[in-house]
Amino acid sequence: MSKIKLKDVAEKAGVSKSTVSQFINKRYEFMGKDTREKIEKIIEELGYQPNEVARSLKIKKTHTIGVIVANILHPFSTYFSRGVEDYCQQHGYNVILCNADNDPFKEQSYIKMLQMKQADGIIIASTGKNNDLIMKEIERGFPIVLFDRHFKDFEADTVLSDNYQGAFEVVEHLIHQGHRKIGLVIPEGQLLSMRKLRIQGYYDALKKHDIPVEDAFIKFVSKHTALLQLDSLCNGKNKPTAIFTINDLVTIEVLNYLKQNKIKIPEDLAMVAFDDLPMASLLEPPLTVVAQPNYEMGTAAATLLVNRIESKNIGNYVKKVIPCKLIIRESCGLDHSKEQETASNA
C-alpha cells in the first residue's frame, strides 16, 4: 500500500519537510527554482500522493460535504444531487451521499456521522423532525443549507422551487384551455410546505378566473385509498373535466387508474401534473407538466453552501426560490392558450 510520505520525498530531494509542504501547497515563492524542479521530479518519480486525512486534521477542513436526500431513487433527488456534485467537483469538494428515507432517526445519525467525519457542511432536505438539532448546529456556525422543504420556525440558507407559481401556472393553463371543473389530487399525509403552496396556487388560479372551489373535486389519496377516491372523482355525476396531480407519486397513481379504466387523455379528461416524469414525453399522450428546476436547485444549494463554508456570505441567511417551468405537451389537447389570450384581450 501507499507508504511514501512527505518525509520520504524531502529526504530523497535533500530538503526539509516544510519545503516540500510549501511545494504541495503551491507556495512557490518560498523556494529556489532548482529545488522546486527537483522536488517536482522526485514526487513524480516516487508517485507521491499527499495524505488528505493528515492534511485535514491539521488545517481543519476536509473539502467534503454531505448531502442528505430523501431517496436517491426519486428523480428529484437524483437531478439535485447531480447538480451539487457538478458544482462541488468544479470547486474542489467531494460529496458524501446519504438517503434519509424520511426516517428522522436515520437523518439524525447521518448528521452526526457527517459531523464526526468533519464534513465542512451539509445540504439537507429535512424531514422536519430534527429541526431543533439542525437549528442548533446552524446557530453554532456549522454550515447547513436546506432545500426542497421549508420550515418557517427557523432561519437558514434555503433553496426552493417556486411551488406556488408552478401550480398557479399549470392550473391557469388548464383554465386557458377552457376547463372550469378542475380536480386536484393530493397525497395523504403530512402537509409539507411545498404541498401547501401548490394547493394555494391551485386555489388562487381558480380565484383569479372567478371559478369557485368545489370540495368534491379535491381528493387526498394514499396507495390504499387511491382506487376509491379516484372512482368517486371520475364517476360522480358532477365530475371534473381536468385533473391536476400535485406530485409525481400521485401522478403515477392517476395515470395507472386512467389506463386501467380506459379513460382517454385528453378526450375524456385533461391532465396536468406537478413534477416532470423521466419519460413524460413518451406517454400516450405526452404529459403536460410543470417541472421543478431540480438540477439548478442542486447547483444553487452547493453554491450557497460553499460560499458559506468559505465565508464569502457572512451576512444573513439567503432563501433562494427558483421558478418552475411549464412544459406544455399534449395531455390538455392542442394548445389554445394563444387564442384564448387574444380573445380575452378583445
Place this chain on the structure above:
Amino acid sequence: MSKIKLKDVAEKAGVSKSTVSQFINKRYEFMGKDTREKIEKIIEELGYQPNEVARSLKIKKTHTIGVIVANILHPFSTYFSRGVEDYCQQHGYNVILCNADNDPFKEQSYIKMLQMKQADGIIIASTGKNNDLIMKEIERGFPIVLFDRHFKDFEADTVLSDNYQGAFEVVEHLIHQGHRKIGLVIPEGQLLSMRKLRIQGYYDALKKHDIPVEDAFIKFVSKHTALLQLDSLCNGKNKPTAIFTINDLVTIEVLNYLKQNKIKIPEDLAMVAFDDLPMASLLEPPLTVVAQPNYEMGTAAATLLVNRIESKNIGNYVKKVIPCKLIIRESCGLDHSKEQETASNA
C-alpha cells in the same frame, strides 16, 4: 464550532485520555464500572463527538469508500448506488459518489482523489481507459471492485449482470411469440463487453431456433443517424416483425421514432428491450423488457468490497454474475409462450 475533545472529557471526568479512548472504543473491560458511568455521563453532558479524521489518521482507516459511476442520472447507476449505499450504511461505511461521465480524465482524477482522501476502497464502472492504473492499484493491494463492464485483460473482483442470458431470453421470448424476423438496434461506438454479450445472446437465440441472421436487420445507430437507420429498418421490403433494442438509450430512440411514425406496437411491430425503464408499464403498450438486477448488483459490489477491505476474502478475485429478469408486459402481444411450449412438446 465543535471544540470539545477527548482531552476535555478526560479532564472533566478526572481520568486520563487513554481511559476515555478505551471507552469510545467500547473496551469496557479496562475500567471500573463507576468510571465508565462517569465518562458516559460527561460525554452526554458535553455532547462530545469523536473526531473521525484524527481517528482515521491514527488507525489508517476512514470507513469511507468511493463509488465511481458513469452518470447518476442514468437509472442503472441510481439503483446501483442505492444498493451500495444501503449495504454500506448497515456496515458502518460512507460513500463518496463520483460521476465519471465516461471521461477517462475525470475518472483518473477521481481515483487519485479518493486515494488521497484515504478511501478504504473503490467501486467503479471503469471506462476502460485507465485499466493500467486500476490494475496497478489492485496489485498493490488497494481494494477495488469493478462492475457493469468487464475487461478480460486483468483480474479483479467484479460484479456483472448476465447480459448474455438476458438477451437470449428476451429474444427467445420473441421467437416463442412467433417472430422470426427480429431486428437488433445497437448504439454506435465502443463495443463494450456487455454489448458484445447481448449481441451474442441474440445470435444464439436465433441459432437455437434455426433462424438465420440477417445483416439487414442489425442496425448501429447514433443520435444523428437514428432516423436514417430506423427508416431503412422499418421501411424496407423485407422488414422485421419485431425489434430488440440493446440498451435504454436506443430504446428511447426507437420508441420516439415509432411514435412519430405512428407505427403501432405490437400490431405493426413487436418490441422488446434490454434494461427496464422507470415507467415502462405506463407506456402504451407496456413494454416487455429484460431488467438488470441493478440494486442487487450494488449490494453485491459493496459486499465484495467490504469483505476485501476487512480481508475476509483474501483468496482469489471473485467474479459475480447475477441473472437478468424477463418482465413480460404487452409489447409483443398477448403471451402465447405457454401454448407454444405445449405445441412444441406435442
Place this chain on the structure above:
DNA sequence: CTGTTAGCGCCTTCAC
C-alpha cells in the same frame, strides 16, 4: 529562501 519546532486529536503499548 530553507530548516526547526510544535502541535492537529486520537490511539496504543507499556509501566504503575
Place this chain on the structure above:
DNA sequence: GTGAAGGCGCTAACAG
C-alpha cells in the same frame, strides 16, 4: 484498572 509518552502525516510560525 489507569496514566504517560510517543506518533499517525502534515502544516505553520519562526528562526536562520
